[in-house]
Amino acid sequence: MVLFASSTLLLLAMPQFGIPDLLAVWAIAGCSFWAARTLCSPADRAGRRLWIAVLGGASVLGTLAFFKYRFAQDLFFGRTGATPTPSSNYLFLLGVSYFSFKAIHVVVETYKRSIPQVSFLDYFNYMTFFPSFISGPISRYPQFVAQLGPVEAGTLKRDLGLAGERIVHGLFKKLVLAKLMFPYTLMAMRITVGGLSARQVVLGLYASALYFYFDFAGYSDLAIGAARLLGIQLPENFDKPFLQKNVRDLWSHWHMSLTSWLVDYVYWPLVRRLRGVDWFRPRPILLSTAAMTVTFIVCGMWHGEAPHFLLWGTVHGLGISLATVYQRQKRAVPSPALQRYFRSRASAVVGAVGTFHFFTAALALFLLDIRELRALAAALLH
Amino acid sequence: MTALRKSLSANWKTIALTFEIFWVAVYLLDAASTGAPQAMQFVYANF
Numbered sequence: 492m493v494l495f496a497s498s499t500l501l502l503l504a505m506p507q508f509g510i511p512d513l514l515a516v517w518a519i520a521g522c523s524f525w526a527a528r529t530l531c532s533p534a535d536r537a538g539r540r541l542w543i544a545v546l547g548g549a550s551v552l553g554t555l556a557f558f559k560y561r562f563a564q565d566l567f568f569g570r571t572g573a574t575p576t577p578s579s580n581y582l583f584l585l586g587v588s589y590f591s592f593k594a595i596h597v598v599v600e601t602y603k604r605s606i607p608q609v610s611f612l613d614y615f616n617y618m619t620f621f622p623s624f625i626s627g628p629i630s631r632y633p634q635f636v637a638q639l640g641p642v643e644a645g646t647l648k649r650d651l652g653l654a655g656e657r658i659v660h661g662l663f664k665k666l667v668l669a670k671l672m673f674p675y676t677l678m679a680m681r682i683t684v685g686g687l688s689a690r691q692v693v694l695g696l697y698a699s700a701l702y703f704y705f706d707f708a709g710y711s712d713l714a715i716g717a718a719r720l721l722g723i724q725l726p727e728n729f730d731k732p733f734l735q736k737n738v739r740d741l742w743s744h745w746h747m748s749l750t751s752w753l754v755d756y757v758y759w760p761l762v763r764r765l766r767g768v769d770w771f772r773p774r775p776i777l778l779s780t781a782a783m784t785v786t787f788i789v790c791g792m793w794h795g796e797a798p799h800f801l802l803w804g805t806v807h808g809l810g811i812s813l814a815t816v817y818q819r820q821k822r823a824v825p826s827p828a829l830q831r832y833f834r835s836r837a838s839a840v841v842g843a844v845g846t847f848h849f850f851t852a853a854l855a856l857f858l859l860d861i862r863e864l865r866a867l868a869a870a871l872l873h
Numbered sequence: 874m875t876a877l878r879k880s881l882s883a884n885w886k887t888i889a890l891t892f893e894i895f896w897v898a899v900y901l902l903d904a905a906s907t908g909a910p911q912a913m914q915f916v917y918a919n920f
Contacts, residue, residue: 656890663893666900 501621522550523594530601544602622717628728628748657716664709672702736842737814784808803856
């Protein structure tokens with residue numbers, strides 16, 4: 492109860508987060524809690540359980556779409572594209588995204604009966620846990636709730652030490668490194684891409700990649716450290732992503748809690764669905780490519796509704812699929828010299844450098860809209 | 874030289890942490906020198 496009350500007070504202390512936002516958060520949490528609680532009852536019929544899970548998931552996704560996408564707001568209010576729309580509350584929007592992932596996780600897992608019981612206070616603590624409310628890491632309900640029980644004796648000193656160290660790492664990344672990098676990013680230049688030289692755009696992209704890493708990894712360190720102060724261990728979110736030797740490994744070390752959520756709740760359900768399609772059954776590589784591409788398109792569309800996010804997701808989905816095929820083909824190469832190279836440090840370095848450049852180049856699709864991308868292509872080709 | 878290298882490798886975590894604390898303190902002092910409200914606004918804007 493004390494944790495829930497302090498999370499509530501801290502949420503209300505945030506700028507741009509008022510009572511209506513809190514009530515909206517509670518309402519969404521309430522809907523998903525009702526679905527999860529009903530799904531936990533042992534005697535329900537299978538068809539009814541499916542409907543409850545769909546209803547619970549749809550209520551969360553509907554709210555997320557409403558706050559996140561302009562087309563959903565236009566549809567709801569019956570507005571045309573020409574009508575000016577009020578700007579969304581950015582902070583609430585960020586919070587509702589991450590918190591939606593948690594709600595969907597609980598609804599799906601209670602439907603699958605891998606979470607047998609959901610208690611009101613534990614669930615609301617999980618959903619509104621302040622350190623991870625705004626931008627994750629996305630913890631899983633069983634791991635989170637297991638830590639709400641009585642604390643082992645003698646852990647306080649260790650927790651405080653680890654939390655302090657983590658918070659210092661986070662502050663250094665976010666306040667020093669990210670701040671140093673920011674003036675060179677494309678976002679900071681605030682000039683249309685047409686007004687920049689191709690060289691400036693390319694340098695801006697590299698700076699943006701580093702800025703995103705320092706900013707988000709720093710934020711994650713702060714969230715993990717703040718949670719550790721309370722004795723709660725949140726999952727890791729970043730683990731040297733730019734040192735990974737291919738784009739698949741990069742994504743399993745970048746925003747890890749989101750990637751694992753997408754794999755569990757988008758990729759694997761899609762793979763299971765596609766396995767039922769006759770055409771895909773004898774073509775496992777195409778099946779995996781299609782599922783991975785759709786997963787990253789979902790990831791792209793989660794960032795925004797503009798077409799360039801869709802392009803960004805498609806490029807990463809295809810990149811990961813290509814990396815997977817390449818890894819598989821490598822094993823079949825007969826030359827011992829090449830096999831030695833594949834296992835060497837040089838191969839890992841070449842892979843890491845190539846992966847970082849791929850990630851940075853794809854960032855152009857994330858940061859620039861279609862008109863700006865055309866201007867960039869024209870500048871690069873001249 | 875070997876003793877220095879050994880000492881550095883044994884204490885690199887503490888050295889890195891001290892370096893980070895120093896620069897975070899420099900930043901916070903710099904932000905605080907612009908006045909508390911502005912510094913807090915920057916922290917909020919960057920949170």
